[in-house]
Amino acid sequence: MPLTGQYKYVGPAELRGRLVAVDAVVVAASAALDGWLAGRDRGELVEPFTFVIALDGSLRLAPRRGEHVALAEGRDVLAAGEMAFARAETGWCVVEVTNQSTGYCPDPDCWPAVATALDRAGVQHPGGFTEEITFRRCPTCGERNIVRDGDFTCALCGGALPPHWNFTTN
Known part of the structure; x- marks a missing residue:
């Protein structure tokens, strides 16, 4: 399955300028995930990562x-989001x-990039996003928007949002 395009950071510039080291892990195999999640406190395990x-x-x-x-070290990515885990018979699996x-x-x-990474690491997953978020940039004011309930209206200026994804990719 081919991987999708690259996504540039389009968020607030001040966050990009504060690349603080995070308590992160690169998951190359399910054993790395198992060890990292075992070190999480109960409060972290009840919310997505x-x-x-x-x-x-x-x-x-x-x-x-x-x-x-910060997790991407300021670089472009193939995908980004949030992921929740639960114990499975053979370790941890993605549940959301x-x-x-x-x-x-x-x-x-961008799901194929996520699936490929999880498959390569041997981590079970649901086979697709459990919730898909639709993002659009307002062509009138430039604001980033999340489209809710099919309403393609900018939350800031009320302008019409385009039907297709319109952020810059490489």
Whole structure:
């Protein structure tokens, strides 16, 4: 399955300028995920984790308080969002996964990059995003928007949002 395009960081410039090291892991195998999740406290395990798929196809995870751009070290990504885990017979499995990242605003068609990274690491997953987020940039005011209930109206200026994903990719 081919990987999708690259997503540039489109969030606030001040976040990109503060690339603080995060408590992160690169998941190359399920054993790395098992060890990292075993070190999480109970409070972290009940909420989703921040993830990016780096340009080399690797899955990077951090606690939810981490910014996607910091996790990606300021670089472009193949996908970004949030991921939740549960114990399975053979370790941990993904039970929820979204493309929720207002820093990268990835289109739902980035799923193949996520699936490839999880498959390569041997981590079970639901086979698609459990919630797909539709992002659009307002051509009138430039604001990043999440489209809710099919309403393609800018939340800031009331302008019409385009029907197709319109953030810059490489």
